[in-house]
Amino acid sequence: MLNFVVALKTEAGPLIEHFSLKLQPNTTFPVFSSADTNLVISGMGRNQASAATAWLAATAPAAVWVNFGIAGHKSKEAGNMLVAHKISEAGTGKSWYPVHIKTALETSQLTTFDTVQRNYQPNTLHDMEASGFYEAAIRFSTAELTHSVKVVSDNESHPIESIDKAQVETLITENIPQLSGFCAHLCHMAHEVTHEVSAAKIDCYHERWKFTVTQQHQLKHLLQRRLALGIDSKSPSDSSTLPADLCSMHNSKAVLKWLLNDTNARAEFY
């Protein structure tokens, strides 16, 4: 699952169109979704970005998080898209280091300000949301899969006042293919670290026996061990496929003991 956090509707428009996202009804923040992508419009400012990120994480958890939008830069040309390798918060002095992954995207330092900046500092993107987004999003994912991507919209030669909505949309639309490729790369990475025993496999145990929360963790761990050892197949089972002597167990404690003994007996050697 991929989650975007975007400040303004103008910035969001091209993404909504490209990813075929639909407005969701009755949400605290405007959210547009498809089967595998969500986009929340947070509003301006790091506090808004933080709140929207936390809210989206609670309602639609995802492995990949991307804060996307426009940003200023002292010297970079408008239209350049960059991913932040360091995010600094001007108001507090805090800094974060998203893990720099090797992609075709150029990288830059990014500084989040509390107000629109007209005096550009050297060697950094200027925005108003990234730090709020990142500090929140990193609680729900990993540094490798959480990024701020910005399209330069204004610089010393062409300050923010000279930019209009149509120009913003054009700048973003031109970068959609590259953004899409970057996100696809992140989603591919996410897939590598998402390993779960299938819910169906666990459910077939819950159908027969009642497990406490602690026992549910123990069950999951044992089933994962059995998968790793090739004892059980990856395909979902129903309770009719469980071994007969396991099915004869009267309670969850006995089931766990049976699974542990059976697994250990078949797992002596690497």
Place this chain on the structure above:
Amino acid sequence: MISTIYIEEDVRHHHRTQEICNRFSQATIIPCDRYSNVFNSNSQNFRLQKKQPSLILAKKHKGRVLSTPPGYGIGADNNYYFSHMMNCLYDCRYCFLQGMYRSAHYVVFVNYEDFFDDISSVTGNNQSASWFFSGYDCDSLAMEPVTGFIESCLNYFQDLPDANLEVRTKSTQIRSLLNRPAMQNCVMAYSFTTEDTAQRLEHKAPSVEKRIAALAKLQSHGWPVGLRFDPLILSKNFEHDYKKLLDQIFSSINPAQVHSVSYGAFRLPKPFFKKMVSLYPDERLFATHLSEKGSMISYPENTEQHCLNTMKTLLTERVSESVLFPCS
């Protein structure tokens, strides 16, 4: 190989920083205040980072030379370890580093001379000889062409006759060692598992065959060499597999001139093991029958003793018991 280099402010102008960066002229350079801001930050995934680790150049301010844990040593009373580098080029699935560190980035502390001064100071404080173990948090030689650390280290140890150095490695980067006279107070210690285990678990590491070849060259050159069989990994044909390994090794080197052999069964601190399982839930090794013993995860007692006793028997057929050092 390295596409990103983080440079700590303290070492921005250090000559070694410049030399190392010159080797990776295409890398993105990212300044940071302290290496720990990058290396120790929360929510990192070791497994993902291991695919493309970055390099962090930093200064080690304190805790450069530390006493080894109990039971770690090769016969001496004064044992210390030091880590000029954190994390390893290789990706051995049994390695505790993936359970210990949040990040897979390579950290190189460029203030080598501070390490050497501490080694000198510790040596001077001891009445009897001191042993210093390199390769605790990294492979000692794997990044030698980049860091040149062992070369610098050996220059220092040649003037410290009461200090002994173990260079523990799986690497074949031995050119600099063959280009200088061997030193009798420095042992080149190679780590081995069986060929099958090496292929399945020691990702990116040189093959057993290549390691043996490097070991043989070093011994021929006059370097004291050691063998390290830690961890011992239990397989279905454990005795057969390790006998085959030992036959391979001792057909290439002179057993009478082996400095030391240490061996220990697979074991990990519990929190490290838990993290490693979460990173690699599909890894067979972690799913085998292991037991909790105090704060450690290891083979069940009988199994562990079987491994250790079998290995001891195999080794004493080839080398003197006086050079054997079991580890726990």
